[in-house]
Amino acid sequence: MNSEDPQNPEQEQDKNQAVKGLYNSQESNLPDQDRATPRDNSQAPDLPPISLTLSDHDKAKATQSSEPLQEDKVSQIKLGQSSDQAKKMASLAQTVAELEQKEQELRQRIATLQNHQQSLASKELETTQAVVERMILEGLTELEQRKQKLQISIEQLERRRERIREEMRTSFAGVSQELAIRVQGFKDYLVGSLQDLAAAAEQLELSQPPTETPRPALEEPPPPPTRGNPQFAEQAFKDEVRQIRQLLDQYRKMPDYYGPPWQLRRTFEPIHAEKVSQWFFSQGGRGALQTMGSRLQNVLIASAVISVLRTLYDNRLRTLVLANTPERLGEWRRGLQDCLGISRSDFGPERGVVLFEEPIALVQKAERLIKRDQLALIIVDETEDKISLSLLQFPLWLAFAPDPRQMYTYDDY
Template identity: 45%
Template sequence: MSDEAPTPETWQDLALSELRQQRDALQSEIAELSNRRDQLQQDIASSFAGQSDSIARRVKGFQDYLVGALQELAVSAEQMDLVVQPLVVQPSPLDQVAAEQAAAAAAIPTAPVAPTGLFSNDEDLIRERLASFQGQPDFYADPWKLRRSLEANGAALLEDWFLNQGGRGAQPSSGSRNRNALTTAAAISILGELYGERFQTLVLAGMPERLGEWRRGLQDCLGLNREDFGPNSGIVLFERADALIERADRLEERGELPFIVVDAAEAAVEVPILQFPIWLAFAGSPSELALEDDLL
């Protein structure tokens, strides 16, 4: 056997052979890892798609359930008898005579009863002004006079508020603060003709942004300046109900009339507000209130 030392060419061949073996092993591992990666991606994609489909089916099912429930509730509400039927009690013989006498008295014709309320004597003026507000807008009217055109639903709202509610009650919101400001401006214009400078408008809206919308809306509709909004001016804006109530009390002590307006975003009307003779609260719809919550 020969004990000759390997030549450089032999060492080079051995090194290249080992490198080739390592390269083949690495390529095999890389190929295996690539296959596992592709499999994992397929599993993730199929799992996510399955979960998405499942979630979508659940959401769609819950939506269908809500729609069906609301439709059933609406049908039930329409069919519900909301008038409580009085309990019929058979009168005694002694009461029968009194009942016959009362029926005979009721059969006698009587004069129609005139409507009651703070504005019952001003019905003609109120109807005339509401009709004129629905015509062409008077952009150059004097300050404190309505300069914009009032929509028919706003005129109907004010007619009900003035003549049926006597200037005290809640009315549905017109859908936006600008429209509610327009309706309020029409009311202020009419109240100005009836009471002159003896009344002051107090607006309650719980945030500065809302009060800013009220100020801009009333300023535009009535041709006012910024100086017309302040403690000693015709319109005062409030974020808190207690401050508004205190101001209204002071006005009444001086013999003046507070006209209180409550923004549609207010959750409720404070009980002390109900004691004042003129107040208008706008009741916001659920969608309108939800939009207000989203803007917060």
């Protein structure tokens, strides 16, 4: 290297450090005495001063000698780093291998658990199916047993019904009941016929014998016509008869299911109209009708009668219902509410409908109503075995007679 070339400050600094290192190494090679013992300037001869400045050639040698040392150190550092990296790589590879082994173990455990779970589920399903099948079989067996018992009970009841019917046809009680119904019907027919005959006789114009000397007499004014007790079978009540027939035709042909209270709101069949017409025109509003087979049908006929009389006499009419148990009276109350569109407030001692269990109380109530110039319509349930004779004195009463060919019990209602 030429000494005249300009040098970089960094290169100059490196050279100075190399010189200092060489100097320190030479000083370390000196004996300890030379370094520790100070020299006496008086004993030493005067020597010329030594110049410590290195020439350019020495500086170049020092620089060349320091470069291999630095390369060795760098190579040693690189070797150390490579060995550390190799150790780390080996440890990482070992960790990865351990993790893979653990993963395989976990996969095996998961597969084992899944198989165990499937086996448990299949066992539980089989157990549940077996229990359900056993319960179904037990239920079917129980139902079959109950069915057989019910069939046996039905057969016993049918045989009992046939035996009772046979006894009623052959025994004295059954024959007497049938005869009583026939006699009552014939009696009602005779009463109606006699009433018609009396009305026809009153309308006949009989010729009076001539008198030579007429006697002057004060003519009393005829009493004003008053609507007393209804007698629908007489010919004098043609207007009422026509109005009743119109109402029955209206109920049958044009039923009003949302009409005002006390008007019939149910379907009125021709058989019902025939029964009501028979009671009005053949029996004159006083008589018994054979039951329709159920209490609901009887309530429908009674509701039609009440609706017609309510139209004719308005608030003068009071309906008195006689039945021997509270349950049957409750059925009458619900049936009348449904057929006539009335409410519970219309039932009571001073209301439109009064319910009775004893005929004595009913008779007393009817007598009080007659004294107050009101009409009492008495309705007797078909379960009444005996009818009090005191009920027959009132102008309006309707009794439902049981059918002797059919046996009724309370459960039928």
